[in-house]
Amino acid sequence: MRLSLLLLVLISSSSFAKQAIVESPNKKIKITISDQSSAPHYSISFNNKNVIENSSLGFEFKQQAAFDEGFTITNITTNQVQSKWQQPWGERQTVVDHHNEVAVTFSKSSPHGGTYTVRFRAFDSGVGFRYEVPKQEGFEDIEITKELTEFAITAADKATAWWIPARGWNRYEYVYNTTPLQDAALAHTPFTFKNADGVHVSIHEAALVDYAAMVLNQRRPGTLQADLTPWSDGIAVKKQGAFTTPWRTVQIGEKAIDLINSDIILNLNEPNKLGDVSWVKPGKYVGIWWGMHINETTWGSGEKHGATTQNTKYYMDFAAQYGFDGVLVEGWNLGWDGDWFFNGDVFSFTQPYDDFDIAELTRYGQQKGVQLIGHHETSGNVTNYRNQMEDAYALYEKSNVSQIKTGYVADGGNIKRIDENGIVRKEWHDGQFMVNEYLHSIKLAAKHKLSINTHEPIKDTGLRRTYPNWIAREGARGQEFNAWGTPPNPPEHIPMLAFTRMLAGPMDFTPGIFDMGFNGLGADTNRPQTTLAKQLALYVVMYSPIQMAADLPRNYLAKPDAFQFIQDVPTDWQQSIALAGEVGDYVVFARKERKRDNYSGNDWYLGAVTDEHARTIDIKLDFLEPGKVFEAQIYKDGDKAEWKNTPYDIKIEQRIVTAKDTLSLKLATSGGTAIRFKAI
Ligand code: NOJ
Ligand code: CA
DSSP states (O other): OOGGGSOOOOOOOTTOOOEEEEEOTTSOEEEEEEOGGGOOEEEEEETTEEEEEEEEOOEEESSSOOBSTTOEEEEEEEEEEEEEEEOSSSSOSEEEEEEEEEEEEEEEOSSSOEEEEEEEEEETTEEEEEEEEOOOTTOSEEEEEEEOOEEEETTGGGOEEEEOBSSOTTTTOOOOEEEEGGGOOSBOSSEEEEOTTSOEEEEEEEOOOSSOOEEEEEEETTEEEEEEOOOTTSOSEEEESSEEOOEEEEEEESSHHHHHSOOHHHHTSOOOSSSOOTTOOOEEEEEEOHHHHTTSSBSSSSTTBSOOHHHHHHHHHHHHHHTOOEEEEOSOBTTOTTTGGGOGGGOOSSOBOTTOOHHHHHHHHHHHTOEEEEEEEOTTBHHHHHHHHHHHHHHHHHTTOOEEEEEOOSOTTOEEEEOTTSOEEEEOTTSHHHHHHHHHHHHHHHHTTOEEEESSOOOOOSTTTTOTTEEEEOOSOOTHHHHHOSSOOOTTHHHHHTTTGGGTOOOOOOOOOOOOOTTOSSSSSSSOOSOHHHHHHHHHHSOOSEEEOOSOHHHHHTSHHHHHHHHHOOSOEEEEEEEEEETTTEEEEEEEEOOBTTBOSOOEEEEEEEOSSOEEEEEEOTTSOTTOOEEEEEEEEOTTOBTTTBTTOEEEEEEEEOTTOEEEEEEOTTOEEEEEEEEO
C-alpha cells in the first residue's frame, strides 16, 4: 500500500472532533468522514466543490439503543487497490478496479453503546460505502427499524432529477419523471440528478444480499434519507450477530455519459462464487410471447393457445434458420386458465398442457441446435413456486434447457408467502424476504446449470459478478408496455433508461418490434413510439447478454433487409463505450464484439437513439483501431422518417471507414441509427 497516494488526516479541532479523508486515485473525488458533535457523518466533494454536504450515518433498532449520537471515531484503517478482473460475459471483458479505501470505526461506551465500522471506497467515477457491524454483546438478535444514512444534496434547489416512485403497486414499471430534485418524492434507485454546476450524480446500491432495498425519501428538502423497504411486520431488516450492509453508491461525473462508463457497481460486488460458468450462455432468442401481448394467441389453453408443440417447432425452425440460440415458450404449463394474474396458487411448474410435448420438443430442439427457454410465472405466490422449484429446475435441466425466464407479477406489497405457522403474509418485491427469495432461485438454478432472467425482479445491484447465471432481468417498463401499457413508453424512454435503470445492469427489454401498426399508427395508439431504425439501435444501446427478437417471425420475414442487423449483432462485448448523450434526450454507444461462437471478435457496432426531437450528432470514429479498415453497414432513419406516421422509412447503406472518419448521424423524431463496422 502506498500511503503517499492516500491523503488521510486526523485533525483535532477545538471540539476534539476527528476526521478521516480519502481521495479517488485521480484526486477529483474527496470523501470526508467526521464525528463532529459526536454524530457520525460524511460529505463528498468533486473537483473541490461539494456534491454531498454533511450527511448522517447510523441505525435505529427495535431492541437496542440507536447507533446515532454519542459515537466517536476510535479507529481508522486504509487500503489501496489497483487490480483487474475478467467477466465471463458483459459490456467488457476486463474490468479495472482502482480505488482508495478508508474504514472508520465509530464507538460509544456501554451501557447502550456499541461499535460499527463504515468502509468508504473512492473510485475515479464515484463512491461506495457500507456498514460493518461486528459481533457484540446485546446484538445477538437484531431488528433494524431504520437506517440513518442520508444524502444531503448540495444546492438541491438548483438540481434536476430523473426518477421513478418507490413503494408503488407497479414496482419499477413507471414512466420516468424529470423534475426539480426537490419535487422528488419517495424514489427508487438508481436516482440520477444533475446539480447546479452541471455535475451528474446517481445514487444506488451494490451487492444487495440478505437486506432490504434502499429507496430514497426526501424528508427535508434536498436531504434524501435511506428508506428500507420493510417486511410485512414493519421491521426493515432482520439479522443475527455480525452483519454488513449493501454498498451505498454515489456515481459522479462531469458529463452524463461518465455515469455509464463506470464499473463501480460491479467492482463493489464479490467475485464469481460459481466457479466454471462456461454453461452460462449469452445469446439471442425468439419466443412465443409477443402474440399473447397483442392478443393474437393466449397463455391459457384453447383454440388460440400459443404454446403448442406445433407452434414451438415452427419457432425452432425459424430460430435455426436465422441463427437464434433459443425459443422462449410462455403458457406451456398448467395454471394459465382463469385469472392467472391474481391466482398464482394454481400454477404447476412440472405439468405441461396436453398440446405441449416437452420431451418431443427437447428432441426436436437438439436436432435443430436450438434450445427451449423455460418460463415460470409465479403471479407472486412464492411459496407455491418454492415448493416445486427443485422438481421444476430438474425437469428443465433434463430437457436441455439452460435458461429460465421467471416472473413475479403481483402488485407491489402483495407477494404472497405462507410463513412457518401456515399464515399468509404479503411482502414487497424489494424487501429483505424477497431479496433472499430471488437469490435462492439463482443459487438453486446454478446447481442445475440454469441461468435466470427475472421479470418483476428485485433491482439489479451487480450480483451478476458473484452469480454469473443471473443473466438478465426486467425491472423497468419493457417493450410489453407498447402492446398494452397506459401510456405506452414515450419517445424519451430509452435515452432515459440509459442513464437511470441501465446503470444497475442488463435489462431484458425485448427489442425488435417491426410491425408497429397492430393497432394502427399515429400518436394515440398502443404501439412502440419509435422508428424502425431505433428498434434496431436498441440491440446496441440496451445492454443485455441475452437479447430477444420480440416480434412475430412473419414480421421479420416481411422486412428482411432490416432483419439482417438483428441476425448479425452479438450480445457479448469485448468493450463498450458511451460516446455521447444527455439524460432523457439521446445516447450513443459503441461496442466491440467479443470473440465467441461465430463472432470473430473484430467487428464494432454503434447504436444511437433520440427522444421526440430529431437531431444530428457527429461521432468521431476514433474508437476504431487506427489503421484498420471497416465496412460500415448503416441502418438509419430515411429522409421521410418520423415516429408517428412514417416509422418504417429506413435507409440501409454501406461505406468504407477508418478511425480517422467522422459520421454525421441524422436521427428522426424518436429515431435511431444502428451500425455494424465489419472489419475488412
Ligand atoms: C410479465 C413479463 O414481463 C412478461 O414478459 C410475461 O409475458 C408476463 N409477465 C407473463 O408471465
Ligand atoms: Ca413486467
